[in-house]
Amino acid sequence: MSAKTLPxxxxxxxxxxxxxxxVRADEEFEAFEAATLEYSSDWQCFTGFPVIERWNLDDDKRPLFTEGLRALAIKAAVFELTGDEKLAEVAIAVPVDEVTHAMIAQPQLLARIAVRTGFALIHHTDQEHTDYEAGCFTALAYRLAWGEPPARYWLQAEEVQRRVNILTARYASxxxxxxxxxxxxxxxxxxxxGV
Incomplete structure (x- = not known):
């Protein structure tokens, strides 16, 4: 397979x-999950998680954690199959991308899990793609692995932009x-x- 061709x-x-x-079977997975979810109090991005309709950190953090793991697994799989970090930066929906940042904020735990399980953590902020669409490579691979991506979190890029515009106007107010x-x-x- 060419290093310039997606699998x-x-x-x-x-x-x-x-x-x-x-990854889920790793001896430190529970600690990694707990640390990531504990970090949730710092999950504050004005245009990331708030694009989720009726966003609620307490209700959404566990499902988002699952989606972030799936996204990282797809990226790692693409890298393993191609050897190309740029190709491995497949399209990820904005809220899912945001939770991967929370995961990466646990570098020691995640690095040890990656070494033991042999997966490559792929994430370059300057190369990431948040242009997720329902028919893109990521969506196709996701469906084959786990079924339909939850639309609550896997928002298409155009819808994310529409919601960001609404949020931006509200924030400005x-x-x-x-x-x-x-x-x-x-x-x-x-x-x-006092105000």
Whole structure:
């Protein structure tokens, strides 16, 4: 297989299922899961998780953790089958990509699991693709491995952008500009006025 050609979705699905099984069976998986979910109090991105309809951290963190694991397994499978890190950066839905960041924030645990199970952790923020679509390679491989991707989390790119536009307008209405990337709140003034 050429290093510049994606594997078949079926091949990626088969290997991703094996990788995920091995990761879940690892002796430190429970600690990794607990650490990632504990980190959930820091899962604050204005345009990542909030694109999920009626987003609720307590209700959504475990299902998102599952989806993040599946995404990482597909990426690892593609890398293993191609040897190409760029090809392995397959399209991932924005909320799922966000939870992979929380997983990667557990570097020691994840690195040890990766070494023991032999999977390659693939994630380059500057090369990631959040242009997920229902018929893309990732969706096809996912369906073959685990069935239909949950639409709550695997949002298509166009829908994500529509929701980001709504969020951006709401944030601006309370003084958070550029989708939460800027504000002009003076905290010292707020302390004196109590507002």
């Amino acid at each position: 078949t979705p079926a091949a990626a699905a088969r290997r991703a299922m094996e990788i995920l099984f091995e 309370i003084g958070l500009d550029r989708a939460g990337r800027e504000h002009d709140i003076s905290f010292s003034a707020a302390r004196t006025t």
